Amino acid sequence: MHDIRVVRADAAGFDAAMARRGVEPQAAGILALDEARRAAIALTEGAQARRNALSREIGAAMKRGDRDEAERLKAEVAAAVAAAEGAEVEAKEAAVAEALSVLPNLLDPEVPEGRDENDNVVVRQHGEPARPNFEAKQHFELGEALGLMDFAAATKISGSRFVVLKGALARLERALGQWMLTLHTDQHGYSETSVPNLVNAATMFGTGQLPKFEEDLFKTTDGRYLIPTAEVPLTNLARDEILAEAVLPLRFTALSPSFRSEAGSAGRDTRGMLRQHQFSKVELVSITRPEESDAEHERMTECAEAVLTALGLTWRRVFLCAGDTGFSAARTYDLEVWLPGQQAWREISSCSNCREFQARRMKARYRRGKDNVLVHTLNGSGVAVGRALIAVMETHQQEDGGILVPEVLRPWMGMERIPARM
RNA sequence: GGACAGGUGGCGGAGUGGUCGAUCGCGCCGGUCUCGAAAACCGGAGUAGGUGCAAGCCUACCGUGGGUUCGAAUCCCACCCUGUCCGCCA
Numbered sequence: 001m002h003d004i005r006v007v008r009a010d011a012a013g014f015d016a017a018m019a020r021r022g023v024e025p026q027a028a029g030i031l032a033l034d035e036a037r038r039a040a041i042a043l044t045e046g047a048q049a050r051r052n053a054l055s056r057e058i059g060a061a062m063k064r065g066d067r068d069e070a071e072r073l074k075a076e077v078a079a080a081v082a083a084a085e086g087a088e089v090e091a092k093e094a095a096v097a098e099a100l101s102v103l104p105n106l107l108d109p110e111v112p113e114g115r116d117e118n119d120n121v122v123v124r125q126h127g128e129p130a131r132p133n134f135e136a137k138q139h140f141e142l143g144e145a146l147g148l149m150d151f152a153a154a155t156k157i158s159g160s161r162f163v164v165l166k167g168a169l170a171r172l173e174r175a176l177g178q179w180m181l182t183l184h185t186d187q188h189g190y191s192e193t194s195v196p197n198l199v200n201a202a203t204m205f206g207t208g209q210l211p212k213f214e215e216d217l218f219k220t221t222d223g224r225y226l227i228p229t230a231e232v233p234l235t236n237l238a239r240d241e242i243l244a245e246a247v248l249p250l251r252f253t254a255l256s257p258s259f260r261s262e263a264g265s266a267g268r269d270t271r272g273m274l275r276q277h278q279f280s281k282v283e284l285v286s287i288t289r290p291e292e293s294d295a296e297h298e299r300m301t302e303c304a305e306a307v308l309t310a311l312g313l314t315w316r317r318v319f320l321c322a323g324d325t326g327f328s329a330a331r332t333y334d335l336e337v338w339l340p341g342q343q344a345w346r347e348i349s350s351c352s353n354c355r356e357f358q359a360r361r362m363k364a365r366y367r368r369g370k371d372n373v374l375v376h377t378l379n380g381s382g383v384a385v386g387r388a389l390i391a392v393m394e395t396h397q398q399e400d401g402g403i404l405v406p407e408v409l410r411p412w413m414g415m416e417r418i419p420a421r422m
Numbered sequence: 423g424g425a426c427a428g429g430u431g432g433c434g435g436a437g438u439g440g441u442c443g444a445u446c447g448c449g450c451c452g453g454u455c456u457c458g459a460a461a462a463c464c465g466g467a468g469u470a471g472g473u474g475c476a477a478g479c480c481u482a483c484c485g486u487g488g489g490u491u492c493g494a495a496u497c498c499c500a501c502c503c504u505g506u507c508c509g510c511c512a
Contacts, residue, residue, distance in 0.1 A: 041472050045481040052481090055493040059440050062492090074492045081492095093471095242432060367432075370451060370467075 001361040002100045004034055017106045020113065020322040026103060033096045040087040047084035051077050101205075102212050105357040107322055108331040114321025120334070121321065126305070127314035129338045134399040138341035139390040140272035143169060145401050146421055149273070160270070161262060161277045168418040172392065172405070173280060175412035177255045177385045180282040180307055184382055188303045190253035190284060195233035197256055198224045203236045206362035208328035208354075215263045218277075226259035230283035231379035238287050238364035238375060245366050248375070249296060250287040253382065255280065272390070274346065279386035286378040289366065290356065293376035297353040301333045304349045304382045311406045313391050314338035316345065330355045335383065341394040348387045351380030 007014050011027035018026055054077045061070040112121045130136075143149025148169040154162035165173055184190040204210040204225050209217060209232065218226040227233060234252045243250075258281045269275035284303060288296045301317065308315040320332040329352035336345040356374040359365070365372040396404040401420040405413045 038472070041481080045472060048481060051492080056440075058492045062440095070492075077492050244432090367450085372469085 001357060002103060002106075003360065004030070004096065004100060006106075007031060007100075008034070014106075018103065020107055020111075021104050021325075022115065022323055023103065026099070030096065030099050033092070033099055037089070037092040037096050040089045040092045043087040044084045044089050047080045047087075051080040051084070054080065098211075101361070104325075104327045105330050105354060107325060108353075110319075111325060111331050112319060112321040115323040116321075117324050119321040120324055121319045123317050123319050123333075125314075125316040126309055127338070129314055129343075130340050130395065132340065132399075136340035136343075136394060137397060137401070138272060139339075139393045141341070142393050142397055142401060142403065146403075146418065148418075158277075161275065163273045163276060168413070168415070169389070169393075171413060172409070172418070173385060173389050175409045176388050176392070177280055177282060178412055179409055180382060180385070180388075181253060181255045183307065183310070184253040184282065184284060184303060188251075188253075188284075188306075190251040190303075193234060193237075193252045193254045195227075195230055195254050195256060197227050197233075197259075199227055199233055199236070200224055203232060203239070206236045206239050206364075207232045207358050208361065212327065216261050218259050218261055227256065228260050229258045229281065229379075229381075230254040230256040231285055234283060234285035235287075235358060235377050235379060236362060238359070238377070239362035241364060242372055243287070243364075243366040243375065245289070245368055248287065248289050248366060249292060252285045253282060255282050255385075257281075258384075273386055274390060276386060279384060281384045281386075282382045284351075284380045284382040287364070288376045288378065289368075290373070290376050293353050293355060293378060296376075296378055297331070297333075297351065300378055300380045300382075301335070301351040304335055304351060304380050307383050307388070308335060308337060308348065308391075310408050311388065311392055311395075313388075313395050315348070326350075326352060328352070328354045328357050330357065337387070337391040337395075339391060339394045341397070346387065346391075348391060349381040349383040351378070353378050 002014075007027050007030050011031060014027045015025040018024070054073050058070050058073045058077070061067075061073065112119060114120065137145075140149060140151070143165075144151075146169065148166045150164040150166065153164040157164070181192060185192045198220065201210055201223065204217070209225075209228065217228060220226070233256075234254055237252065238250070257278055259278050260276075262275060262277060265275060273279075284300055286293075286296050286300060305315065305317065315335055315337045318334045318336055320326075320329075320334055325332050332350060332352040334347050335349035335351070337348040338344075339346050354377045356376055358377045359374040364375050364377065366375050367373075392406060392409075393403050396406065398404060398417075398420070403418040405416055405418065410416055
């Protein structure tokens with residue numbers, strides 16, 4: 001959500017910022033709506049002031065028993081009320097709000113120019129893509145050979161883009177989630193949080209999923225939505241709050257399922273569990289003072305990177321370009337992990353600083369002296385459990401189809417290796 | 423699901439048709455006192471929007487949305503939420 005004052009103050013700058021996103025110029029249209037809105041407000045409020053004054057006079061007239069005068073004034077009030085209603089202030093305010101709420105966030109100046117993922121910039125890499133002396137398999141080949149990853153069963157139960165994990169792979173998923181959550185709470189200062197997975201429309205508006213991206217969500221029959229990420233409930237903890245400065249920064253983490261309709265990605269990544277309607281994810285969310293958010297963004301990204309390093313994965317940090325940065329974000333780092341079976345870098349985490357974009361939608365503020373100031377919100381995957389499972393399988397696969405369990409997961413797995421099926 | 427009781431400013435809590443944006447307490451900000459702090463005392467302070475160079479003026483907001491009325495925090499209706507009890511149920 002944008003501040004109309006920003007558009008008024010620098011229309012050309014606003015359009016230039018939108019252009020980086022590939023969005024057509026908006027300022028002129030918004031300013032026209034704003035003019036109409038303000039004119040309607042002036043008209044209506046003048047009429048309301050007249051009505052209020054007349055009402056007071058009526059009260060006075062009644063008090064002294066002057067009924068004729070009171071009746072005469074009532075007629076005048078009726079005219080004022082009609083004028084106020086004719087201006088249609090609400091519709092005009094809604095038009096401005098709508099226009100401002102469907103536009104993406106302003107990008108940080110440092111965000112690289114570019115149209116799509118090909119223009120993203122690698123800023124850091126950990127490890128080198130492995131060159132095993134055997135042909136690395138993809139995770140679904142491994143999982144199906146182990147008899148522990150069953151897509152047919154999931155299709156029967158639910159449909160495409162779901163999976164049933166069994167035995168050691170089900171346990172591996174649980175181990176990953178538990179271990180990551182423990183890492184972030186015990187080592188990284190995040191507060192463990194258990195959140196609803198079903199939220200209302202106001203919550204979805206707060207983080208920016210609504211009104212523009214409703215088709216990406218699953219909606220329930222009673223008008224609620226399944227969360228596409230725990231970012232949604234975690235960030236909305238601050239909605240409509242005025243926080244004490246001393247509590248900032250707030251850092252939350254949650255392990256939750258994420259539900260995505262994947263509308264528009266038909267035919268993409270259809271094999272395996274890379275792109276599912278439901279997956280498990282450990283999410284990180286920070287609520288900070290404005291001056292802290294850039295440092296917090298780096299810190300958060302490093303917390304996610306620590307997960308990948310500890311799992312023995314090969315990864316790189318990518319600075320998303322203008323065209324690839326998400327709607328609510330001012331700047332985003334993706335973490336990509338190397339998948340030896342697929343011979344490709346794939347996104348496993350995305351860490352974004354949304355600055356005050358979500359906070360304005362949510363009215364999430366903190367008290368600084370006598371002022372109420374919008375907080376900054378950040379979110380990052382720490383990390384996606386489903387994709388971490390894939391990465392662990394493909395990275396630590398052995399020639400016989402067994403999978404070596406990373407050291408950090410062994411206490412949770414109760415085994416050093418998922419043995420190949422005999 | 424049924425029956426009651428409620429939803430008021432950062433928090434607590436008054437207010438039942440006419441200067442009520444709203445008494446009061448806590449907390450908050452400024453000041454007096456003090457070497458400093460605490461206490462005490464004095465003063466200030468809601469949010470959003472419109473207008474104006476500014477001081478200021480105006481409008482809206484007492485869960486949400488309608489309605490009655492010249493006028494609604496106050497009356498009526500619907501919905502949402504909270505509490506208590508009952509029923510049902512992981």
